[in-house]
Amino acid sequence: KAHEGLGVPVATWTDAAADAAAVRDAARGYLRDAIPHDASPAERKAWWAGLTDEQREEYLAVYPDRIGNLDGIPSLVRDAANRDNLQLLMGKLEGRDDDDSATKLAALREIDRQLRAGPKAGEPPMYLLGIGDQGNGRAIVSYGNPDAARNVAAYVPGLNTSLDMGFAEGDLKRARDLSIAANQYGAPAAAITWLGYDAPQSPDGLRSLAVAVDGRAEQGGRAFHDFMGGVKAANVHDDPHMTAIGHSYGSRTVGSAAQHPGGIPGVDEIVFVGSPGVGVDSADDLGVGRDHVFVGAAANDVVTKLPSKAESVLGVAAVGFGGPAPAYAFGDLVDRRDDDVWFGRDPASEAFGARRIEVGDGPPLVGKGKIDVDAHSQYFDPELDIASVENMALITAGQADRVKREEPR
The missing domain is CATH 3.40.50.1820 (Alpha/Beta hydrolase fold, catalytic domain)
Incomplete structure (x- = not known):
C-alpha cells in the first residue's frame, strides 16, 4: 500500500502478485486451510467475527481473493479485500499478451476507474463483492x-x-x-x-x-x-x-x-x-x-x-416431408396450447x-x-x-x- 498521494506503478503490482503467491505457499498450513470454505454463510460470518484484528489483517493481506469471494463475510470486508485483489489481478494480466487477458484487463481497469472516481451526486456508492479472472x-x-x-x-x-x-x-x-x-x-x-x-x-x-x-x-x-x-x-x-x-x-x-x-x-x-x-x-x-x-x-x-426443444426437433424433421406447413403442424402436436418455449x-x-x-x-x-x-x-x-x-x-x-x-x- 502507498501513502496517500503516492502512485503505485504497474510493475510494482506485477511483482506483488508474484510475491503474494510465494507468501501463500509459506502460509498454507496455518492460514489457507483454516478458511471455512465448506461452511454455511452464517458459520463463515461467525468465524470472521471471532478472529482478532491481527488475524483479519493477515487473511486480508495474504488471501484477498478468497476472503473477498467468501459468501457470508461482511460486505465492507469483501469490498476491501476485492479492491486489493483487483490490483493484483491487473498486475498479473499486465504481463500477458493474449487477447483474453487484454479484454479482461481493460474491463478491470474500467471497474477500478469507477471505484476510484466514487459516486456522483444522487448515486449510491459501489461495493466490490467479487472479482476474478x-x-x-x-x-x-x-x-x-x-x-x-x-x-x-x-x-x-x-x-x-x-x-x-x-x-x-x-x-x-x-x-x-x-x-x-x-x-x-x-x-x-x-x-x-x-x-x-x-x-x-x-x-x-x-x-x-x-x-x-x-x-x-x-x-x-x-x-x-x-x-x-x-x-x-x-x-x-x-x-x-x-x-x-x-x-x-x-x-x-x-x-x-x-x-x-x-x-x-x-x-x-x-x-x-x-x-x-x-x-x-x-x-x-x-x-x-x-x-x-x-x-x-x-x-x-x-x-x-x-420454440420448445420438442417443437424444434419435430419441426426440422417435418421440413423434409413437405416444407414449412408440415413443420408447423408437427410442432402443434407437441405444444397444443402454444405456450412452451x-x-x-x-x-x-x-x-x-x-x-x-x-x-x-x-x-x-x-x-x-x-x-x-x-x-x-x-x-x-x-x-x-x-x-x-x-x-x-x-x-x-x-x-x-x-x-x-x-x-x-
Missing part, C-alpha cells in the same frame, strides 16, 4: 451496501456476458439505475450485478451450444444460491426484502437456483425479463409462491418466443401462473432493412423502457402491489 471472468458489484439496505435486488445477466468492457460499462449501469429508481420508493435499496458464473458466449465455437442446454445455468444456479445465502446472513435486518432478477439465459440460472430445497435463501420476489424459459412449468415451483413471481416479455423480443413453459403465459408486468414493446425484429434484436436488451434502460425499470424498482422496494400489469399470453 477464471473462465470468462467474475465480477459482483453492488450499488448501495447490501448489509445495511432494507431492500436488496440481485440481477443475473445472460448470453454473451463476460468480464469485458460491455459488462464494465453496461451491466454495471443496469444495477446502478435500478438502485437509483428503487430508492425513490422509500427504504434504502441496494442493487447487485452478479457475474458469478460462465454465461454462454456466441460465437464461441462448439461452446456456443451452451446457450441451448442447462449446464451453465445449473452451475451458475448453485453459485447464485450460495451468494444470496451470504447476502441474507450478512444483512443487519432480521428479515430483509430480497429480489432475484434474471435476464435472458440469466433467468434460466435464477430458475435453477430457485429449485434448490427451500428456494433461493432470503428471496421474497423473483423477476424474469427476456426469458427463454426458466426450467419449470409453473411459478409455484420457484419457492416464493406464484404471486411473488413477475415476468416482463416485450412484444418484439424474439427470445421470449423461442425453449426451457419449458413460457413464463409470460397464463398457464405458468406468474404476474406479467408492463414493459415496452421494443423495436420490431425487422425494420429499416435489417434485423434488430434490441427489444431483448432494453428492459433495464430508463430512457428506452421506463415502464420496465419502474416496475422492477417497485418490486425491489417491496411495493409490488403498485406495478403496472399486462395480460398473460
Whole structure:
C-alpha cells in the first residue's frame, strides 16, 4: 500500500502478485486451510467475527481473493479485500499478451476507474463483492451496501456476458439505475450485478451450444444460491426484502437456483425479463409462491418466443416431408396450447401462473432493412423502457402491489 498521494506503478503490482503467491505457499498450513470454505454463510460470518484484528489483517493481506469471494463475510470486508485483489489481478494480466487477458484487463481497469472516481451526486456508492479472472471472468458489484439496505435486488445477466468492457460499462449501469429508481420508493435499496458464473458466449465455437442446454445455468444456479445465502446472513435486518432478477439465459440460472430445497435463501420476489424459459412449468415451483413471481416479455423480443426443444426437433424433421406447413403442424402436436418455449413453459403465459408486468414493446425484429434484436436488451434502460425499470424498482422496494400489469399470453 502507498501513502496517500503516492502512485503505485504497474510493475510494482506485477511483482506483488508474484510475491503474494510465494507468501501463500509459506502460509498454507496455518492460514489457507483454516478458511471455512465448506461452511454455511452464517458459520463463515461467525468465524470472521471471532478472529482478532491481527488475524483479519493477515487473511486480508495474504488471501484477498478468497476472503473477498467468501459468501457470508461482511460486505465492507469483501469490498476491501476485492479492491486489493483487483490490483493484483491487473498486475498479473499486465504481463500477458493474449487477447483474453487484454479484454479482461481493460474491463478491470474500467471497474477500478469507477471505484476510484466514487459516486456522483444522487448515486449510491459501489461495493466490490467479487472479482476474478477464471473462465470468462467474475465480477459482483453492488450499488448501495447490501448489509445495511432494507431492500436488496440481485440481477443475473445472460448470453454473451463476460468480464469485458460491455459488462464494465453496461451491466454495471443496469444495477446502478435500478438502485437509483428503487430508492425513490422509500427504504434504502441496494442493487447487485452478479457475474458469478460462465454465461454462454456466441460465437464461441462448439461452446456456443451452451446457450441451448442447462449446464451453465445449473452451475451458475448453485453459485447464485450460495451468494444470496451470504447476502441474507450478512444483512443487519432480521428479515430483509430480497429480489432475484434474471435476464435472458440469466433467468434460466435464477430458475435453477430457485429449485434448490427451500428456494433461493432470503428471496421474497423473483423477476424474469427476456426469458427463454426458466426450467419449470409453473411459478409455484420457484419457492416464493406464484404471486411473488413477475415476468416482463416485450412484444418484439424474439427470445421470449423461442420454440420448445420438442417443437424444434419435430419441426426440422417435418421440413423434409413437405416444407414449412408440415413443420408447423408437427410442432402443434407437441405444444397444443402454444405456450412452451425453449426451457419449458413460457413464463409470460397464463398457464405458468406468474404476474406479467408492463414493459415496452421494443423495436420490431425487422425494420429499416435489417434485423434488430434490441427489444431483448432494453428492459433495464430508463430512457428506452421506463415502464420496465419502474416496475422492477417497485418490486425491489417491496411495493409490488403498485406495478403496472399486462395480460398473460
